Amino acid sequence: MSQNEDKRLAALAAADEVRDGMLVGLGTGSTAAFLIDELARRARDGLRIEAVATSLASDAQAKAGGLTVRPFEDVAAIDLCIDGADEIDGACRAIKGAGAAMVREKIVATAATRMVVIADGCKKVAQLGAAPVPVEVLPFGRAFVARALAELGGKSTLRPRGDAPYLTDQGNLILDTHFGLIADPATLARHLSLVPGVVGHGLFIDEVDALYLAEGGTVTRIERSAAI
Ligand code: 5RP
Secondary structure, three states, rough: OOOOHHHHHHHHHOOOOOOOOOOOEEEOOHHHHHHHHHHHHHHHHHOOOOOEEEEEHHHHHHHHHOOOEEOHHHHOOOOEEEEEEOEEEEOOOOOOOOOOOHHHHHHHHHHHHEEEEOOOEEHHHOOOOOOOOOEEEEEHHHHHHHHHHOOOOOEEEEOOEOOOOOOOOOOOOEEEOOOOOOOOOHHHHHHHHOOOOEEEEEEEEEOOEEEEEOOEEEEEEEHHHHHH
């Protein structure tokens, strides 16, 4: 079973949580792309939903598939958010943002009554931190924030796109920051949020309610309430 097939199976399993009348948050990335395709297919078969998107790319994909996508700036709360992750631990804490959308993703996840992560087996870790924590930074504060991240024990690299810095959907920079294995993710997340110039970061501490994890073709649902 390929990693892509596991991503697709996790997405299909989570799609079963989507019911008529729901306002659904669409994640970003290759796993979320399978979800968007599946929801578009189900909508063509009669599922009545509306969506909000966590990135311009997901917005475009959803609209191309025929889904009704509401501008999130007009939306205060949604029913369900389904998104991928780069790492997720046994307590449903996650690192997100390899796809650069973690700021919008966290807003939409927090606005959701329920947030579920869809992932292939490679994303499950015993301890967060092999992946870098993406930190979105106002360009004005780039050097200052890099220094503050170093003082927190992080080694940061400005994410590139070709020869230029990567710009997020909001026009900000990303500092991909390695902290090594993170002993206390909640404390690190709090410290990152307090640095002036940090727009947001990819540590998700208590946003995720459940994980659909697909490994070798088998999908397991892990509820956060059971995990902690
Ligand atoms: C985007 C994200 C993605 O959900 C995360 O990077 C996982 O991506 P993929 O499903 O392609 O492995 O956080 O900002």
